[in-house]
Amino acid sequence: MFIVGFVLLMFLVSIFAGIFGSIVGLGGGIVIIPVLTILMGVDIHFAIGASIVAIIGTSSGAASTYVRDKVTNLRIGMFLELASASGAITGAAIAAYTNSAALETIFGSILLVSLVPMVMKIGEDVPKSPELKGVSKRLGLTGSYTESDGRVVKYNATRPVEGLAGTAVAGVLSGLLGIGGGAFKVLSMDLAMKLPMKVSTTTSNFMIGVTAAASAGIYFARGDVDPIIVAPVALGILIGAAIGARVLLRSRNTTVRKIFAVVLAVAAVEMILSALGVSV
């Protein structure tokens, strides 16, 4: 059987998800999951399976451009992946002993609270770069990228240990629920490590593919990756990510931050609604 309408609609929705997911560094799952579960009535397991594929597609599709143009910081990404990968394994190990509604309430509330510092920084183009010292210096957590108007932005990371801890939380969340990791990664790099917004979202985008791949094995083995759902999602996401990457490179840090703040609010509300039994 082949359902034309469903496939075409999911293809279009996924293009939209890919555009936003690649700009904010969260990967498009927050659009794909509620559309599949609420609008289409698809079981949450198949929706998460599709979301994992959507995250990997957004990540790799957009990162190919971000890495080439050096907006993504490869060393910061690799360093933080230590935490996200360990976190994902920890999340998988403790999943049996946790209550997902309670977790979603806690993490959704943290995301809501983190809106405050995010909104207070609205209008910040490039953060005042601290001196490179300590662990950040040892690990080479520094970089520069060129804005579309030719301006070179240099930055140094601060508080790498806090950044690592926040990213570990992101990994645990991905391992437990299959969702929600990207927001904590961007927040860690933005609020703790004080990176320019575009570096934070594109480095998160770079990392979420690896975090999602770490959890992909189990969803694949369970048969949650359904070809009819995943095919249009993957194709749409790849097109959307290519568009989104071009949009981000031409956008200002302030614009990316505003878009991220809106998406963060939506992600927080989705997570809390899910805890209350609305299956998103």
Add this chain to the structure above:
Amino acid sequence: MNWRDPETMNVVIGRVLRYGVILSGAIILLGTIGLAATSGLSDASGMLTYYPNIVPHDNIDVSLGGLAHGLVAFSAFSWIELGVIVLIATPVSRVVISVFLFAAERDRLYVLITAVVLTLLLFSMLVTPFIPGFHA
């Protein structure tokens, strides 16, 4: 290419990711076209609804043997599955190649960091699904 130059890594990783998504996208597209061609497009019942757990389609065989069989038999499902596996393998291959790229840069610390990430990643993907009590 100058392998000691840090910018080489951006070029190589950018290309690995690009080729990975193009290859997986092409395979998934072929599978989708095959699915439409073999199943027919006339199914107008419930155009926008699809319940994988209520309306059972061909059973998805997730074993490697089942996948190989399906590929040889030109099963559209199996080809889409292969495309998804290529997509999942793309970030993994990016980590593998990073180990060698950091080695070429003579950056021992990051060779170590990346090798640890790769070990954790492969353990999580391939081993934890089979550990009892995990992912419950």
